[in-house]
Amino acid sequence: MSGTFLGMPGNFPKNAEKAVQNSQLRFNLRKATHTIRGKRASVVAELPDWKELRAAAKAVKDETLRHLDRYLVQLEEAVTRAGGHVHWARDAAEANRIVTGLVQATGESEVVKVKSMATQEIGLNEALAEHGITAYETDLAELIVQLGDDFPSHILVPAIHRNRAEIREIFLEKMPETPDGLSDEPAALAEAARLHLRERFLRSKVAISGANFMIAETGTLVVLESEGNGRMCLTLPETLISVVGIEKLLPSWRDLEIFLQLLPRSSTGERMNPYTSMWTGATEGQEFHLVLLDNGRTDVLADEVGRQALRCIRCSACLNVCPVYERTGGHAYGSVYPGPIGAILTPQLRGMGSELDASLPYASSLCGACFDVCPVAIDIPEVLVDLRAKAPHGAAERAGMRVAGWVLGDEARLAKAQRLASRVRGLVPRRLPGPLSAWTDTRDLPEIPEESFRDWWERHERP
Amino acid sequence: MRVALFITCVNDTLFPGTGKAVVSLLRRLGCEVDFPAAQTCCGQMHVNTGYRADGVRLARHFTEVFSGYDAVVAPSGSCAAMVREQYPKLVRPGSRGAAAVAEVAPKVYELSEFLVDVLKVEDVGAYFPHRVTYHPTCHSLRGLRLGDRPARLLSRVRGLELVPLPAADECCGFGGTFAVKNPAVSAAMGADKVRNVLGTGVEVLCAADNSCLMHLGGTLDRQKAGVRVMHLAEILATTEATG
Amino acid sequence: MSAREEILGRIRRAVRDAPEVEIPRDYRTSVPVDDPVGLFAERVDDYRAVVHVLPAAEVPAKVAELVRGRRMIVPDGLPDEWTGGAAGGAELSGADGVVTGCAVAIAETGTIVLDAGPGQGTRAQTLVPDYHLCVVRADQVVASVPEAVARLDPVRPLTWISGPSATSDIELNRVEGVHGPRTLEVIVSI
Structure with missing residues (x-):
């Protein structure tokens, strides 16, 4: 079981100093971030209207946030009309209580999970474990992190700090059915994960997911993924529970025409990710619960400069181009949200009461590469500078x-x-x-x- | 044309040679150069380190000192970007400060912008027979969007061989107080940049910001690498007579 | 106060003074493409899926050839000529593959979209079997994402498929074949 970042000691400079001395980590990160940078740049260059898409996305998100109350009520009505159940959670503890109760009501003690930042943020797996419920991560990278008793270090690719040889070792040690002859070819490792999870998908009765987008107008939820573990979790179990931050909303169905172009190209550097699932309410006989999560988001929303961080669609392009992230990896940030976006989101969500959180706004040379690639035009340097003015100084x-x-x-x-x-x-x-x-x-x-x-x-x- | 030189506090204190180079270059190109003696600092270090009130005081001083000039030229992409990009965010809309910023900020140019866009010159008559690579500093590249202006100027310098710098757009790791607040990461970034510079086999590393060059030059000197750092102005000011 | 009321109240207080926003939609909502089918085929191929572009009359024989020897799921409503004579079944366990139509296909991104309509099966039917054969009619191919979004009904369960199951989780390199069908084969009927 992977741990949570909450209450992590230290500060960014100290964590970073350790990380930059780890040459294996530096090598892995450099290789991965440079690969993805090149891919992103080439698929972004394919779209002649990238600038216009970005401007539209920024405005759509700002408009959503401006009327978030109205859109959330609209979403709730639409989901309910389509047979789903909507729950509201002020903070992590309340969200965990709601989800635990929903799982307990099914009588199950195991759930499968689709990779979700929101459930990591609230420490859901640990909360479920306290009630005897085991959560199985099904995303390959999450599985690597979970089996390796490790922390995620990237928004999109939580095991980016691991190379193929390290992953092979984790699999051999933690997946008993894996043959010793397993090679470290990515295809062979993916195959091993497929076999490991296959039966679990087919027998699980409850799944927990997040969502990339929620459409207020229609009540539709949208999950983008690559492997098909998302489709497995969203489709096969009898009960689906989605925990989603309140800022993930888009007003209208049409708005997806913007974001389905921006997100895949920004995150995995593909024209489109392999699978995107969209469902509205209870679908094909499934029981569906939506947990809307605040957990500090309304505080961020109240900050005139900082609220732009809520536009974030978790593409992680800013991590991949960040010269600081490239050299420290994600763990140094002590949060499920690492990199430039984490440096502005974590101190806003958690406050700057701890030494670690107060050091995050300084975890940047203000080089501006993050702002350049952000598909929703979050001026990360601007927010960093603003947070520095609010941070405690020695x-x-x-x-x-x-x-x-x-x-x-x-x-x-x-x-x-x-x-x-x-x-x-x-x-x-x-x-x-x-x-x-x-x-x-x-x-x-x-x-x-x-x-x-x-x-x-x-x-x-x-x- | 009468221009005010904004030397910047770093150049004023540590790199006066850059200021002298700007003066001689601009005069050679027919400008009348004024140095408003009351100038001090744009306030970037204070603002970017989280001391906004002190930074705003310095910014107010700046707008007072440079009000009334047709053009203000700074041999620093970073300080020019501070005035143009960040000043408008420091003032309340509709305030007196906002009006002062609106008047002064658009007239502040980084040197290569001033040469290419205002004076409309690319061949400044310089002579510098050396192998040079150019590092576009972050605030020149992504703040002011200087683009290829510095390269256009350098490529017209007689005798100069401009060698492309691999991964040029990556930050050198200076980042103002970042260099001392996160020294390990700053040094790691600097080391990677220096490795790329050394790979080009140049004699001189050039940039439009002495603060970044101070960090890279300090790293090169510590390694006894034998590569000199020079501000863009110093190369452009060199002629056959002076060089 | 309920969580719902409290969160909505916090939001209202937080955005009270936030400015109203105009949304500029200056991006392309339709894209002129000379040969959408050709572009679609090229982009599907980029994902390492197998693509065949065939005259409608040749499709039945091609389907028959591809499904031969496989235990195929044949969803309700699939046109007879696209079944390849496979003994129509809906049973998930033991099926090697599934043959479906689609709701819309996108040339620019090489995407097919299923909406669980006639001939497209349930979401599970196109997920669990290891082989997915999808027949796309030329008139279902649109050029761009906005054109596809406009054609789709969000109330239906939608699955957007761009190539076979894949992952970039190991060193950020794309590898095909994880949990979804490892082989995607597409026939465009022209």
Whole structure:
């Protein structure tokens, strides 16, 4: 059983320092992120109207959020009309209680799961386990994480930090039916997972999913996937429970024409993902429950700058292009939402009370690559900077920044400081003490010039 | 044309040679250069590190100092992007500050923008007989969208061999205070960038931002790699007479 | 207060001062494609599915050839000429394959969409067997995603299929064949 990230100690810089020293991890991440970057770029370039799709998607999401109350009520009516049951959960505990109750009502003690960020966010598997219910992850990468007693490290590909040889070892150890001769070819590993899960799919009575989109107008839920484990879970069991964040809404059926173009190309770099399932209410004799999850989302919604994070469709394009993520992997972020989107979403959903969460807005060089690829145009650097203004700052840093602000606030003070620096230029050690050693551990300092530009100008140019 | 030079606090304090290069280059191209002495800093470090109030004070100072000029030229993509992209987000719509930003921000140009778009010149008469690679810094590339302007300028420099930099669009890892707040990641990014630079076999690494070059140059020097870093302005200012 | 009322109340307070939004729909809602069937076939082939483009008259023989020796599920409502003479069954267990029609197909993305209508079976029937043969009529092929969305009825259970089951979970490389049908074969009847 994989653990949850909640209450993880440490902070991003410390976690990251450990991660960058792990050369196997660095290699795996580099290979995977560079592969997907290239694929994304080529399928995005195929669409001449990408910019227009992106602008429309951003506006549709903003409009949905502006009237989220109305659309949620509309969705509830449509789902109910189609024979489904709608539940509302203020937070993780309430959602877990609702789902546990629904599973218990079926009399089952096992459920199959389709990969879902929302259920990871609320720690549903652990909550179910406390009530004697075992949740089996069926997505290949989730299975790898679950069997490896590991944490997910990517939104789309939770086992991105593992390479084929490591996956083979996990399978051999944790799936008893797997033959010793298993090769580490991806096709063979996928086949082993197929055999491992086949019977479970056919006999499971309850499935739990999330959803990529919910359509307010029609009550339709949409799940995009690749392997067919989603179709198995959504179709075969007698009871389906979907736990979905309230921001996953789209107003109208037509809006899918935008998002079904943007999401697959942004996430797996395909023109279309292998399978997309859409269902409305209770379908083909199934019992259907929809749990609408807030869990901090309405707090995010209240923030004028930060609310754009709720446009996120979890494509993970921002992770794949992020130079920081590429070098640290997802675990350093201590959240089910890693990478650039995690750095703005986690501190908003959880607050910045812990050292880890307060360090996340700084887990970025503000290079802007994430904003460029975001299919719903979330200005991640803008939100990061805004969160930094709200984050708690250490006393030493505060004092240093205050002095710097005072010096820079007036040209005479700045000139004086520059002359002082020039006077001691020969005395600066190669390695600086204290927090500035962070610079000189790996980099030389620039030489301080004999005089500043402004003094030079004053001497030579002032008319 | 009368232009104000916004030197930026980093260049002013640590890289005066870049400022001198801008002055000589712009004069060679017929501009009258003014250096408003009251200028200090755009406030980027404070804003981006989470000290917005201090940053806003510096931004207000900036708009006061540079109000009334036809053009303000900065040898820094990052600081120019701060003024143009971030200032409008720091002010309340309809406020006096917003009006001041609306007046000044659009006139602030990064050097290569000013040369190519305003002066409409690509051959600046420079001579620099060396192998050079160019690193497009993030704020020049994705903030200001400088595109190939710097490359167009460099490719017209006589004697200069411009070698393409692999993975040029990737961040070098400087990121302002990121370099000291997340030193391990910053250094790892810097090391990868430097590896790409060394792979090109150049003598000089060029960029439009001395802050990124300070990080990369510091990494190169620590490795005793033998590659020099130079600001774009310094290459463009070099002529057969001066070089 | 119920969770529902509380969440709706929080939302109303949160967006009180948020601006209204205009939605620019300047993207392409239809795409001019000279040869939609050709593009569709090419894109399906990119997913490593097998594609045959055949005159309508030749389809029955092709289906017969492909289903020979397999235990096929033949869903209700499938035109007789597309059954290939397979002994029509609906039983999931023991079936090797399924032959269906579709509701719509998308050229740009190489996608077929099933809506559980006549000749398309239940969702389980096209999922559990390892082989899926789908016959697409040329007039069902639209150029782009928006054109497909416009043709579909969201109240029906919809399954969008783009190639065989696949995963990118190992090193972000696409590998065909996980839980869904490992072989997808498409006949476009022209």
